[in-house]
Amino acid sequence: MVRIKNFSITAHIDHGKSTLADRLIQHSHLVDERRFKNQMLDTMDIERERGITIKSQTVCLPYRSKAGEDFVLNLIDTPGHVDFSYEVSRALASCEGVLLLVDASQGVEAQTMANLYLALEHDLTIIPVINKIDLPSADIERAKEMIEVELGLDSDKTILCSAKTGQGVEDVLEAIVEQIPDPAGDPSAPLRALIFDAQYDAFRGAIISCRVVDGSVGPGDTIRLMSLGTTHKVEEVGVFKIDMEKRKRLSAGEVGYIIAGIKTVSDTRIGDTVVLDEDPMPPALAGFKEVKPVVFSSIYPIDSDDNAALADALEKYKLNDASLSYQRDSSAALGHGFRCGFLGMLHLEVFQERLDREFNQAIIMTAPSVEYKFILANGTEVEVDNPEYYPDPAMIVKALEPYIKATIMIPEKYMGAVMQLCLARRGVNSHFHYPTAGRIEVFFEMPLAEVIHDFYDKLKTITQGYGSFDYDLLDYRQDDLIKVDILVNSEKVDALSIIVHKERARTKAKLMCDRLREEIPRHMFKIAIQAAVGGKIIARSTISAMRKDVTAKCYGGDISRKRKLLEKQAKGKKRMKSVGRVMIPQDAFVAVLKTNED
């Protein structure tokens, strides 16, 4: 019987997670050298470019230990961003252990801590691994000390390796088989499998990634997805060896895939329990929740003739991204489009970029909003995620906005700056504690609207990358919320409206006007940008008219350079949307809320 070990690798950014995964894959000879490429598990272009993982990937690695015993090592690669934290938690719930990677010259960093907590939460065996020991700047002793003191882990058990050179990779593999417990679970009990990911395949439909906890599943079985109550006939099961490899059955402890004629990934739920239809309903696996979008934005095709193509692209996109929600929407300024819901800002950005690249859809995206609730004079409650539908102010009895509990971990010295940032973003009820000397964990209750735009970026900047951030939705709280409209040459651009706290309205409005002045190129005429609440103007800025655009000198040595500039301008003409006579660049609609206020 081949023993199984299920594990994940977790690390602060740039500590070498993908490189170690690559090395483990190479060691198992799963792919021949010609097919191998770096960041093997990050299959999307955007993942490779940004060096991040967005989608979970699993790979099943055969390994014969030094003692001669055969193992199957299931590596579950997880995303590293707070937007996908639920997905990550389900992937970790499918593991028994985790490799906690620490850069030998950087030592323990913010994300290392956050990852440690996540692993402890799931009761995982933690194997500290010091990576990049080949670097001249490596300080192994210091890294060991940090692991001992800051993480509270036994540094004697730390493995040293260089994923780059391959040194110590065998030790890592040995530690996995020695230290990580075999999966528990009863193969003869009724089937229970945890769904931690799903991918869409044009021919096979949704391919479920799962961890079988109890029992077994194979072709011909009828499975039931517990939360949805739907049943499907299993066509195929197997494991991921970079390519899919068919198996007769998947049994307790194994990680693999199920194909069961499920049309799209939206017909599955991450965190759901898969059972057999014939079994009396066994208890569902813990931790399932319905993931709801928290950030909303409208999208419009740049060219309004492309509406049908955009609808088509969204439908296709949705096949592989169940967390995206959308419905038809329209704007007086921008025409017909769609209102979309996202898990967070990274999710939104990834969506926009993939829509452009993979589906060739150039879109205008409006300023992201959260979902507000309004209690009206007639007693009804309305939910509003689009400022366009802000109710008549005279009718509003009570306005409510979503609050989150923010958990921020930082080295002590950044405490002042972080407090300032959180207070500026209307944070309340803060408290903090010291998990270890020199480190602080800070908790704040904050309006979600204040963190969605650029809070994470700001935090990273003021803490020089050492701050980690996570949040949970708390509740809805009453606030004084008003709508600010933007007028460009007296014409209201509904897609630029925002809902904002009354006290912050003027500052925010001024910043938006100034930002638009930067974003909108000068025209042949003067452009007035105004912000208004109701009929009252609360801020304005002006873009002066373009008077001339001509180079003074053009002789022999200037011509080529100038022509190249013109070619670039002609080619890279910004994607613009016309509002009245004014051309507004595509980026302006989202950029307008990226401010430098803090």
Place this chain on the structure above:
Amino acid sequence: MKIDGSAGLYIHIPFCKTKCPYCDFYSITCHDSLTGYPDLLIGEMEMYRERFSSFDTIYLGGGTPSLIGGEVLTRILEKVRSSFHIPERTEITVEVNPDDVGPTLLDAWRRAGVNRISLGIQSFDDRHLEFLGRRHDGSSSVAAIGMVSDTGFENLGIDLIFGFHGQTMDDWRDALEKAAGLRPSHISCYQMTIEKGTPMGRMLKEGSITSPGEDIQHDMFVLASEFLISRGYLHYEVSNFALGEKNISRHNSRYWNHTPYLGLGPSAHSFDGRSRWWNHRDLDLYSSMILDGELPVEGREDLSEDQLRLERLYFGFRTLRGNDFGDIQSGKNGGELLEKLIAGALVTVENGRAIPTIRGMLFADRLPVMVVSGTLSLDQ
């Protein structure tokens, strides 16, 4: 490619006594290599004897060509004459710094065949000249113009700069009045362009100087055009005015008309009608390559039809020569574009060509982009 017929010859003299704080042309202030330089030019010239046969415009620019004495200039021009066919009415221009001008030098040049002088006056105001880092003052500006005319040069061009830190509208009007009053046959009015990497570029970045702003620069441009036209000058290129068509710079027009020219010296550019190539911007490298018998070419490009069209359009919107209808109408929205340009008072139609108005010239950097991308508004 062998050039049939006459081309233009540009000779770069990369030496200056001092470097002006706004200039980004290639020149050095160390003159150790000045004496050996003419031989290098002659060496480079030799290498082009197969490809060029005749030049009917010759232009010595810089740098400061007036640092080269009469004898040396004579030698260079004699070599040109013995290597290529130089027709009788060839325009031969030398750029001159006002404080280098003297009767002896001018006379020597005239005898060498120079028939057009381009004087770097820049301003008549002592304060401005000091700010611009020039070696001369206001009175020597005037004196220099007189001296050039007295020596018998009928074709005299002067350069003026406008739109720099500290210059007012009134200052500019005075400069134009003074210039037009002296009746040079050619006036160039250059708007100050501050390039990154120059001393003024750094001053602008630090904030120790400012730009007067687009509105004033626009008004100054329009003033120059309207004023000089009222004094009988032809505004024939964005920055150039001539007292009648016969005084148009024939050499510079080669650049704008896409006709062939050969550039000698470091950083000089050449064009044969299809390709452009340029020399290394380093005197030492230039020199060692010539001595090795190699062309000192740093790079070249072969222009596609689209690129040629873009350049033609660009020049067309900068000069009174204007654009061929075909160039405007051959792309997307072609027919409509021409109508828009006319309706927007950006061009007028004369003899089947689209001639830029002043307003058109003011947007000469935008119009070609608009035409090749087929957009119908300057705002896009």
